[in-house]
Amino acid sequence: MSSKIRSLFQGFRSSLDADHGASGSFSGDSDSPTTSTTTYDSSPAAAIPRRAPPTPPDEKDNHHHLKTLQHFQQSIPVHSKNSSPSSTTSPENQHNHNQHKNYENRETMTDAQQIEVNGLVHSISHTLSLSNSPTSTFHSPVGSYNSRTTFNRPSGKQLKPFNTQDIKILLLENVNVAAREILESQGYQVEFHKSSLPEDQLVEKIRDVHVIGIRSKTKLSAKVLREAKNLLVIGCFCIGTNQVDLEYAAKHGISVFNSPFSNSRSVAELVISEIIALARQLGDRSMEMHNGTWNKVSARCWEIRGKILGIIGYGHIGSQLSVLSEAMGMKVIYYDVVPLMALGTAKQVPTLKDLLEQADFVTLHVPEIPETKNMIGAEQLAQMKQGSYLINASRGSVVDIPALIESMRSGHTAGAALDVYPSEPAANGDYFNDTLNTWGNDLRSLKNLILTPHIGGSTEEAQSAIGVEVGEALVRYINSGSTIGCVNMPEVTLRSLTLAEENHVRVIFIHSNRPGVLRQVNSILGDHNVDKQMSDSRGDVAYLMADISDVNAGDIRSLYESLEALSSKIMTRVLY
Ligand SMILES: NC(=O)C1=CN([C@@H]2O[C@H](COP(=O)(O)OP(=O)(O)OC[C@H]3O[C@@H](n4cnc5c(N)ncnc54)[C@H](O)[C@@H]3O)[C@@H](O)[C@H]2O)C=CC1
Numbered sequence: 001m002s003s004k005i006r007s008l009f010q011g012f013r014s015s016l017d018a019d020h021g022a023s024g025s026f027s028g029d030s031d032s033p034t035t036s037t038t039t040y041d042s043s044p045a046a047a048i049p050r051r052a053p054p055t056p057p058d059e060k061d062n063h064h065h066l067k068t069l070q071h072f073q074q075s076i077p078v079h080s081k082n083s084s085p086s087s088t089t090s091p092e093n094q095h096n097h098n099q100h101k102n103y104e105n106r107e108t109m110t111d112a113q114q115i116e117v118n119g120l121v122h123s124i125s126h127t128l129s130l131s132n133s134p135t136s137t138f139h140s141p142v143g144s145y146n147s148r149t150t151f152n153r154p155s156g157k158q159l160k161p162f163n164t165q166d167i168k169i170l171l172l173e174n175v176n177v178a179a180r181e182i183l184e185s186q187g188y189q190v191e192f193h194k195s196s197l198p199e200d201q202l203v204e205k206i207r208d209v210h211v212i213g214i215r216s217k218t219k220l221s222a223k224v225l226r227e228a229k230n231l232l233v234i235g236c237f238c239i240g241t242n243q244v245d246l247e248y249a250a251k252h253g254i255s256v257f258n259s260p261f262s263n264s265r266s267v268a269e270l271v272i273s274e275i276i277a278l279a280r281q282l283g284d285r286s287m288e289m290h291n292g293t294w295n296k297v298s299a300r301c302w303e304i305r306g307k308i309l310g311i312i313g314y315g316h317i318g319s320q321l322s323v324l325s326e327a328m329g330m331k332v333i334y335y336d337v338v339p340l341m342a343l344g345t346a347k348q349v350p351t352l353k354d355l356l357e358q359a360d361f362v363t364l365h366v367p368e369i370p371e372t373k374n375m376i377g378a379e380q381l382a383q384m385k386q387g388s389y390l391i392n393a394s395r396g397s398v399v400d401i402p403a404l405i406e407s408m409r410s411g412h413t414a415g416a417a418l419d420v421y422p423s424e425p426a427a428n429g430d431y432f433n434d435t436l437n438t439w440g441n442d443l444r445s446l447k448n449l450i451l452t453p454h455i456g457g458s459t460e461e462a463q464s465a466i467g468v469e470v471g472e473a474l475v476r477y478i479n480s481g482s483t484i485g486c487v488n489m490p491e492v493t494l495r496s497l498t499l500a501e502e503n504h505v506r507v508i509f510i511h512s513n514r515p516g517v518l519r520q521v522n523s524i525l526g527d528h529n530v531d532k533q534m535s536d537s538r539g540d541v542a543y544l545m546a547d548i549s550d551v552n553a554g555d556i557r558s559l560y561e562s563l564e565a566l567s568s569k570i571m572t573r574v575l576y
């Protein structure tokens with residue numbers, strides 16, 4: 001094992017150990033109130049570009065890549081009174097000539113080039129029609145898998161917008177170590193926090209970063225994103241993307257990625273355990289024993305065999321749950337707003353009321369959207385069978401909790417399991433009280449009620465899979481501009497450039513989707529050879545990617561500036 005790979009694994013191991021904390025508990029998910037921060041590293045060591053694991057690229061390719069990068073970076077005119085674009089000679093001469101001088105002026109040069117050429121500051125465009133359902137047509141699971149394979153085994157030239165040490169990433173909410181490893185191995189500067197941040201601190205931090213990684217707690221509202229002047233991309237290390245203003249992000253050229261199904265199985269398994277636990281009143285019996293009370297009862301305790309499970313939202317989680325519950329002898333009915341193929345012997349019912357009237361157990365697996373707000377309230381609870389059970393592991397806004405409290409107090413609802421709440425604390429600690437949600441104490445006083453702190457997706461398997469999936473999507477986006485799997489932009493990608501293609505530049509132009517833009521863009525690109533190009537739109541935002549050849553180093557600035565000058569521009573990126 002090479003020393004580089006060995007140190008990678010050592011780093012992975014020690015990060016894991018650190019995550020588990022002094023208690024030695026087996027949870028990679030503990031949002032300890034203590035913040036563990038790796039601050040941005042401006043040391044010379046951090047400036048050395050590193051390549052991505054897990055398949056180390058062959059050394060020859062790596063050398064070629066670095067040389068090509070340097071070749072272009074050092075050839076681009078810089079902000080300096082003494083330099084002018086016209087002073088640029090051939091890239092090779094420029095490279096030799098500037099070699100020692102550039103080393104000295106490295107910081108000034110790279111900063112100026114990066115900001116000028118890659119346009120990290122971006123502007124505004126229009127609206128989108130967005131769905132945050134991972135089953136929406138904008139997701140390409142197959143493409144994601146293909147892209148992942150490509151990422152792991154790089155076959156072409158690796159494009160970078162600028163020295164990767166300048167990419168600053170803020171990871172909140174204890175994003176898994178697998179993601180940190182992937183991002184750090186690219187040479188990006190990663191700041192890591194175990195919990196989410198209060199809004200004022202978030203606003204301060206987000207101003208400086210190009211990438212932010214969050215889970216479900218951090219709210220990236222328009223108000224917060226307005227401050228994020230350098231932000232290129234958001235990684236949601238979870239399924240739900242309701243915590244992000246997707247439309248605002250798209251209008252400002254900020255792509256958003258998530259992990260559509262890496263934790264689905266974990267949620268389904270949690271719900272299975274809750275169905276049995278509610279049917280047997282396990283939570284209460286266990287609590288009594290903890291308090292020293294022996295209370296052996298069978299009244300209103302049931303087998304689940306033959307009982308009807310009603311699944312609301314038959315997507316990734318709902319359908320997985322359908323299969324698992326049938327294996328335990330349950331009968332499954334489901335309600336969804338779209339007709340979906342039933343798995344096993346499950347049956348889709350036409351209305352929510354039909355489901356509520358028939359099911360012994362009702363479980364919710366819908367996204368948080370306006371249509372699902374309080375979709376289970378007093379009226380729906382009354383429609384449920386006497387003595388039935390409710391489970392919510394979707395989003396806290398979906399169930400009217402005061403109505404549930406009333407229904408449980410009256411005995412109509414025999415038990416419930418809640419994993420999500422309208423307000424959830426930012427960090428672990430004694431926060432689940434009336435200050436957080438006014439009905440907190442009333443809720444906690446109920447019998448046969450299982451309360452969990454939003455742990456549906458919190459398993460080692462799910463978190464590391466999410467870390468890899470979203471981490472790799474972020475790297476692909478930063479380094480090659482691919483939007484495959486993006487939840488708020490059209491999905492666009494191009495095959496990689498080969499190592500033989502030296503004077504190539506990849507242009508990414510995010511723009512308002514209106515007539516005439518492509519003509520303008522192509523007249524700018526037209527001085528070069530456009531080898532390949534792909535463009536797609538989603539609502540009012542369009543995403544164009546083009547690989548052009550015969551580009552002299554000195555042309556990069558003018559290409560960039562010409563595109564930036566178009567009134568349709570939302571964001572321009574030039575990768576080389
Ligand atoms: N507790 C936890 O830790 C976790 C919670 N979640 C939550 O679970 C939700 C569902 O996740 P997936 O199954 O992966 O999503 P999905 O998008 O695969 O499935 C959602 C389904 O809900 C349906 N739906 C949408 N609106 C509806 C409505 N008004 N009535 C009935 N059906 C409707 C959709 O058509 C879709 O089939 C996520 O949006 C997320 O909020 C997800 C992962 C972990």
Ligand SMILES: O=C(O)CCC(=O)C(=O)O
Pocket residue numbers: 215216217237238239240241263457458
């Ligand atoms: O694990 C988390 O923080 C969030 C899980 C979740 O709710 C999701 O994936 O949507």
